[in-house]
Structures are given as C-alpha cells and as structure tokens.
Amino acid sequence: MSVEKAIVADLKEQGYLIKIKEHNHNVGTCYRCHTVVEPRLSEQWFVKMEELAKPAIDILKKGELEFVPDKFDKTYLQWLENIRDWCISRQLWWGHQIPAYYCQECGEIVVARKMPDKCPKCGSTHFKQDEDALDTWFSSALWPFSTLGWPNKTEALDYYYPTSVLVTGYDIIFFWVVRMAFAGMFCMNEKPFDHVLVHGLVRDSQGRKMSKSLGNGIDPLEIIEQYGADALRFTLTTGNSPENDMRFYMERVEFARNFANKLWNASRFVFMNIDEDIIKNMTRESVKEDLTLADKWIISRANNIVKEATNNMDKFDLGIALQKIYDFTWSEYCDWYIEMVKPRLYGEDANAKSAALYTLTYVLEKILNYYIHTCHL
Numbered sequence: 001m002s003v004e005k006a007i008v009a010d011l012k013e014q015g016y017l018i019k020i021k022e023h024n025h026n027v028g029t030c031y032r033c034h035t036v037v038e039p040r041l042s043e044q045w046f047v048k049m050e051e052l053a054k055p056a057i058d059i060l061k062k063g064e065l066e067f068v069p070d071k072f073d074k075t076y077l078q079w080l081e082n083i084r085d086w087c088i089s090r091q092l093w094w095g096h097q098i099p100a101y102y103c104q105e106c107g108e109i110v111v112a113r114k115m116p117d118k119c120p121k122c123g124s125t126h127f128k129q130d131e132d133a134l135d136t137w138f139s140s141a142l143w144p145f146s147t148l149g150w151p152n153k154t155e156a157l158d159y160y161y162p163t164s165v166l167v168t169g170y171d172i173i174f175f176w177v178v179r180m181a182f183a184g185m186f187c188m189n190e191k192p193f194d195h196v197l198v199h200g201l202v203r204d205s206q207g208r209k210m211s212k213s214l215g216n217g218i219d220p221l222e223i224i225e226q227y228g229a230d231a232l233r234f235t236l237t238t239g240n241s242p243e244n245d246m247r248f249y250m251e252r253v254e255f256a257r258n259f260a261n262k263l264w265n266a267s268r269f270v271f272m273n274i275d276e277d278i279i280k281n282m283t284r285e286s287v288k289e290d291l292t293l294a295d296k297w298i299i300s301r302a303n304n305i306v307k308e309a310t311n312n313m314d315k316f317d318l319g320i321a322l323q324k325i326y327d328f329t330w331s332e333y334c335d336w337y338i339e340m341v342k343p344r345l346y347g348e349d350a351n352a353k354s355a356a357l358y359t360l361t362y363v364l365e366k367i368l369n370y371y372i373h374t375c376h377l
Contacts, residue, residue, distance in 0.1 A: 003038055032213065045089035045098055045132065053080045055185035056178065065181065067196045068316045069242050072173060079174040080182075088135045095133030102128050141179035144192035151187075166193040169201060170243060197316050200245035202236065207247055218248055231257040233375040238322045259326055263371065266334050270360045273345050275353070282358050290355035292344075298337045301328060302363045306370055313374070322374055329367050337363070 011017040028037040057080050059065045060073060067073050089098055101110045105124035110116050118125050142150075148157035162184070168177060177196055184192035203209055204216040211217065223232050234256035239246045291299075305328045312321035337359075344356040 002036065044087045045100070045130075047086040047088050049083045049085050049182075052182045052186055053083045056080055056182040059181065059185065059191045064194075065191055065196070066194065067198060069198065071243070072170065072196070072198050075170070075173050076178060076181075079178050086135075088138050089130075089132040090135055092133045095136060096139050098130040098132045098134060100130040102130065104128055137175050137179055140176055141183035142187070144180055144184055145188055161188065162191055163193045165195045165197055167197045167199065170198050171201065173198070195316075198243050199240055200243055202240075203245050203247050205247055205249050207245075223253060227253050227257040228260060230260050230375055234259065234322065237375060238319050238326070241319050242316055259330065262330060262334055263368070266329075266338060267364060267368070269338060270357075270364050274357060274361070279354075279357055279361070282354055284358070284362075287351075287355040287358045290351045291359065292352075292355065294337065294340050295355055295359040298333065298363055299359060301332055302366045306366055309370060318374065322371075325367065325370050325374070329371075333363055333367065 008017065008020070029035060030037055057077065060076060067076065099111060099113060101112065101115050102108075103110070103119040103122060103124050104126040106119060106122040108119050108121040110120065110127070115127050115129065119127070144163065145157060145161050148154060148160055150157055166177065166180075180192050184190060201209060204218075208214060208216060220232060231253055235252045238256070239252055305324055309321035309324045312318075312324070341356045341360065344352045347353065
C-alpha cells in the first residue's frame with residue numbers, strides 16, 4: 001500500500017476524512033515503469049562545490065577554454081555560478097565504492113584512500129566500508145587523467161593531458177563537461193581540454209529522442225553489417241553540425257554507402273591501370289612536361305578542395321568539409337576526369353599514360369587521405 005492510501009485509510013478509520021475529490025497535479029513517476037516515486041529523506045554524501053567551481057569559471061572567462069558554438073559558454077557558466085553542493089552517493093551495487101569507513105566499535109567515520117589500520121578515536125581495528133557507490137559522473141569527471149595513470153606521473157599523462165578537443169552532446173554539458181573541468185583543475189591544476197565541440201542529438205526519423213521505452217533506437221552494429229562502418233561514419237559526420245540535432249534516415253546511410261562504393265570503384269579503376277614499370281620511377285618532375293590542361297585542372301582543384309576542407313575542419317565544420325570532398329570526388333574526379341583520361345590510359349603514348357597515372361594516383365591519394373582521416377576521427 002502506498003503512503004497516500006495508508007494515510008487516507010487512517011483518516012477514514014479515525015473519522016477525520018471529510019471527502020475525497022480528484023484533482024490534477026504533478027506527480028513524479030519512474031521514467032521506465034511509470035510507477036509513482038515516493039519522496040524519502042535519507043543520509044547522503046556531498047561534495048562542497050563553491051571553491052571547486054571558481055577555477056573552472058576562470059578558465060572560460062580567461063579564454064583558456066572555448067566552446068564551439070560559443071553560445072554554450074552561457075550554459076557552462078550558469079551551472080557553475082549557481083552551483084550547489086553535489087550529492088555523490090548512490091544506492092547501487094556497481095561503481096566506485098564510497099571511500100568512507102565506519103569503526104564498528106565507536107562509530108567513528110574515516111574517509112581515506114584505503115581502509116585504516118586502526119580507529120583514530122578508539123584504536124579499534126574493525127571497520128566496515130560504506131556500501132554506497134559514487135555517482136557515475138564523479139568517476140567520469142576523472143576520465144581525462146585517471147585513464148592515463150594518474151595519480152602517478154606517467155609518460156602518457158604528460159603527453160596527452162590536456163587534450164586539444166572534447167566532442168560531446170549539449171545534453172551533458174553540466175553532467176560531464178563542467179565536472180571534468182573542475183576535477184581537472186583540482187587534481188591536475190590544469191584544464192583538461194582546450195576546445196569543447198558541442199554536437200546535437202541523433203534522433204529518429206520523426207524527430208524523437210531515441211530511447212528504450214520508445215523502442216526507436218538504432219543498433220549501429222546492424223547498420224555496419226548491412227552498409228559498412230564507413231557509410232555510418234560518413235552519415236553521422238555529414239548530417240551533423242555543431243549544436244544541431246539530426247534525424248536519422250536509412251536513406252542517408254544508403255547515400256553514404258553509394259559514395260563508399262564510388263570511391264571503391266574509382267580506386268579499383270586506378271589500380272587496374274597501374275603499370276609497375278611506369279610508376280616505379282614516376283615523379284612530378286618526370287611527368288611535368290606531359291601534364292595536360294585537364295591534369296593541371298584536376299590537381300589544382302584537388303589541392304584547393306583539400307585546403308578549403310581543412311579550413312572548415314579548423315572551424316569544426318566537419319559536415320561542410322566532407323560535403324566538399326564528396327562533391328569534388330563524385331562530380332569532378334569520377335564523372336569528369338576519369339572519363340577524360342581513359343583514352344590516354346589505353347593509348348600507345350607512354351609519356352601521356354605516365355602523366356595520366358601520376359595525376360590519377362595523386363588526386364586519389366588526396367581524396368582517400370581526407371576521407372579516411374575525417375571519417376575515422
């Protein structure tokens with residue numbers, strides 16, 4: 001019986017109940033099973049946050065930490081400047097156990113890295129560790145340095161901390177980014193990253209957030225099995241821009257798979273026409289005099305596209321960068337240049353063939369390098 005029903009029963013039994021009337025009001029329920037959540041007071045562990053928050057605020061205001069887009073500066077500061085003490089204990093059976101130890105003789109509580117040898121109050125050696133676990137975000141806050149060997153000073157920690165870019169969703173700026181920032185400043189006396197690239201959520205085709213309760217989630221392994229990992233990566237990269245949510249359509253994955261096939265076919269065409277005797281000593285200098293206007297055009301276009309895409313990447317516009325690579329590859333390299341160069345590949349002029357092969361491989365390498373590195377970030 002719920003508390004409300006028990007109270008009503010007691011009131012009715014004692015004759016104090018005047019009447020029962022239904023009315024609408026907000027009732028907290030479990031997001032999974034929708035059972036009414038009953039408030040209950042309990043003792044918990046807290047971290048005092050005011051002093052921890054100050055260094056994390058300073059690194060943003062001094063420009064040492066940057067959000068992309070910078071509109072999320074406000075979200076970050078709003079949480080930190082209005083911070084409350086953090087309840088870090090959870091009644092779970094997994095996670096990092098609270099490092100608090102209770103003397104079984106006098107009840108003294110000792111917080112330490114490991115179980116004490118004896119009680120500082122009564123000298124007893126009988127302790128029991130608190131059964132609660134740390135909030136999962138407490139553990140996550142330590143991730144930038146705890147994974148690198150901290151608290152020991154390791155080569156990996158020295159090399160990788162701080163990192164340059166953190167990529168994360170806007171829904172966990174407070175849960176994760178803020179906490180990594182103040183944990184890094186407290187434990188390492190240094191910010192954990194230079195930039196925070198904030199992306200949106202991947203939603204279903206109707207714009208709904210993916211969840212177990214709705215049953216609208218996408219299993220990436222199934223997508224990879226059917227279309228390939230590169231197609232999925234390309235879909236998520238080109239369909240996304242900083243801060244904006246994206247709707248997931250299978251048609252976009254098919255589109256990305258088709259592009260991967262286009263790259264595969266272009267690569268196969270180039271390798272099928274490679275003459276080992278010709279290319280082993282082939283350099284830009286050796287073919288310079290035989291490059292045609294078409295060769296120079298596609299080389300120039302490839303260099304410019306990579307330069308433009310790199311500028312987009314530097315601004316964290318990943319989708320725009322890959323779209324430029326896609327358009328150039330499909331419309332200019334495959335549809336135009338490969339078709340234009342076929343007569344020279346199949347002709348008798350060895351110098352013309354060398355220049356064509358040099359150009360084909362030079363541009364293909366540019367495309368593949370950019371495609372692979374961008375899709376495998």
